[in-house]
Amino acid sequence: MKETPFLHQLLKLKEENITSFHVPGHKNGKIFESLLYKNFKENLVHIDTTEIMGTDNLHQPMEVIKQAQERAKETFKSKETFFLVNGSTAGVYSMIMAVTNPGDKIIIGRNCHKSVFNATILGNLTPVYLNPSMDVERGLALGISPKEVEKTLMQHPDVRAVILTYPTYHGFTSDLKKIAEIVHSHGKILLVDEAHGAHLDLSEDLPMPALACGADAVVQSTHKTLPAFTQSSMLHVQGDRINLDKLRFMLQLHQSSSPSYILMASLDLAVTIYNEKGKELMKQLLENIRDFKQQLSKQKGIEVLDRNLVGKNYIKDMDPTKLWISMAAIGISGYELEKRLRTEFQIQVELSNLYGTLAITSIANKKQDFNKLYDALSSIAEEGKEEKIEELPSFAYTVPKQVYTPREALYKNKRSVTLEEGIGHISGEYLIPYPPGIPIVLPGERITEEMITYVQAMVKKGMEVVGLKDINCRTIEIID
Ligand SMILES: Cc1ncc(COP(=O)(O)O)c(C=O)c1O
Known part of the structure; x- marks a missing residue:
């Protein structure tokens, strides 16, 4: 195995049996075992194929890929759904460049992912930024004010479209329904990067999905919060503000001409799991999260971000499947917490900053994962200190002067x-x-x-x- 250092390392990590509170949403493949989709797992090497008779063509789907996308369209309630094999990144590039021409202006939430800024380079666009409200102490981006959207649209009546992230990495949502009404009342297009929200329609207790709020095009990283393989995403479109021919062209421009059949199959299977078991598993997940939070609330020194920010800072709602955990009050930084969870307890979280750490859960997480996380957190908290961690340096995230695009x-x-x-x-x-x-x-x-x-x-x-x-x-x- 020494000749394959990369594969060797990945297999070694598998042996560690890490409990996953990070993406991808299938949680180290566990959902495929527990839901008896072993057939897929066992046949992975055999389904890695290309465009041959019977496998259709992603860039001109007429047979099975078309059928699979149509099923996804019904599941996610869109007018048209496209499978993405180059991540949401390719979807973001494509949807932005489908609704703009070189030289156009576009309004962008300043907390958007790098792919959005890079799309302005590819599409030769002039960005106009909208600042989210910030939690400076915890270093988190919060909501975007609908009034600010309206003001920016009035100041820049020549923009083509608005693009926002919904929900944020940490699960905050702005009032997207109101924002969609405002954007449309100005005759503009609303694009949404819902990379972290492919699961939102699985429960009434989750924030409203972007399509239901009225977005014209929405990109979802199916791989982040649903059981699809890394890089497998979807682009959904509704209404008639998007030119579908131009969008199709942009998709083939930004995606591989040899799309992975394994990734497309994982999207197809994610739709099946979503339809067959999604709601039931989400109900269990939300119950597990409620119990977990309840237990932790009795522990001194551990803070889990909860709904108390909803209604403030332009936050309309919060996705409870994202757990922002902090032990800053007892002198344990997010970095230290992440490291200790991994090295002492074989639990991997998504990311950290000085103040806390983000655990991303999905319908593939089981009750025992939460029990393990609870035990680990309680044990770490017992060794907490008297003093708080040092404060994060503060910074007013004002938009700097743009001299060049x-x-x-x-x-x-x-x-x-x-x-x-x-x-x-x-x-x-x-x-x-x-x-x-x-x-x-x-x-x-x-x-x-x-x-x-x-x-x-x-x-x-x-x-x-x-x-x-x-x-x-x-x-x-x-x-x-
Ligand atoms: C908000 C947001 N949008 C888009 C992306 C890009 O998604 P992908 O990794 O599927 O290309 C990410 C990736 O982390 C993200 O966080």
Whole structure:
């Protein structure tokens, strides 16, 4: 096995029998065993095929892929559903470029995923940003104000579309129904990145799905919250504001000409599981989460983010399947918590920041997973300290001055300087503290002293800042 270091490592991890509170949503394949879909598992190598007689063609579906997409369309209540094999990233590129022409303006939630900003480079678009409300103490992006959407649309009547993330990574939702009404009343198109919300229609106790709120096109990472393989996503469209021919062209532009049949089959199976067992499993999951939270509420020093933020900071609702757990009050950082859960208890969470850690649950998680997590958290909390962790450095996430669009910035000459020397210059790179994953500066925007002080404080605390070529975060590329 030494000749296959990568595969060897993955198989070694399998032996660790890690309890998964991270994506993908099938949770290390467990759902396929527990739901008796072993046939799929056992035949994986045999179904890896290509376009031959009887397998149809993703880019011009007429047979079985068409049937599978039509079934997905009924399940997710869309007018048209497209399977994606290059992740939601390809769906985001395609839907944005299907509704815009080069040179157009688009309104973007500043907490959108990098694929949205990259789409402005690919599509030669001018972004206009909407800032979400922020929880500075915990480093989380919250809701987006419908009034702010309206104001921005009035200031920029020439925009083509609005794109927002719904729900956020941590499960917060804005009032998307109201936002859809506003966007449509201005004659614009609403695109939604619902990468973290493919499961929302499985229960009334979850936030309303983006399609039900009135979005025109919605991308879902089926692989994140439902039992599909990594990279398997879907794009749903409704109404008649989207030009489907242009969208189909953009999809074949951004996706492989050799789409993986294993990924497409995993989407098909995810739809079956969703239809046959989804609601029942979601009911159990939500009960397990309620019990878990109830038990933890008796534990000193452990905070689990709950619905108490709903109704504030433009948060309309919250997805309870995302568990933001913090032991900051007893001096345990999110990073330490994540590391200890993994090394001492073989539990893997999704991500962390200084303040806390995010556990992503799905219909594949069982009661015993929650019991294991509860035992691990209680045991770690027993060793908690008297003092709180140091506060996160604070930063007002105001949108910096945009001198060049991201695409213009990409093609300018650049040079590398120290972070301090970069102050006052135009950035040639992204600077994204992770989490919350909101860029503090994008290529083409002016760097300020406040940004650099913040980034340096984050790096000093061991927090992750992505986007810079210099992985040590000491230098930044500026536009000459
Ligand atoms: C909000 C959001 N949108 C889009 C994406 C891209 O999705 P994918 O990994 O399916 O390409 C991600 C990935 O983490 C995400 O968090």
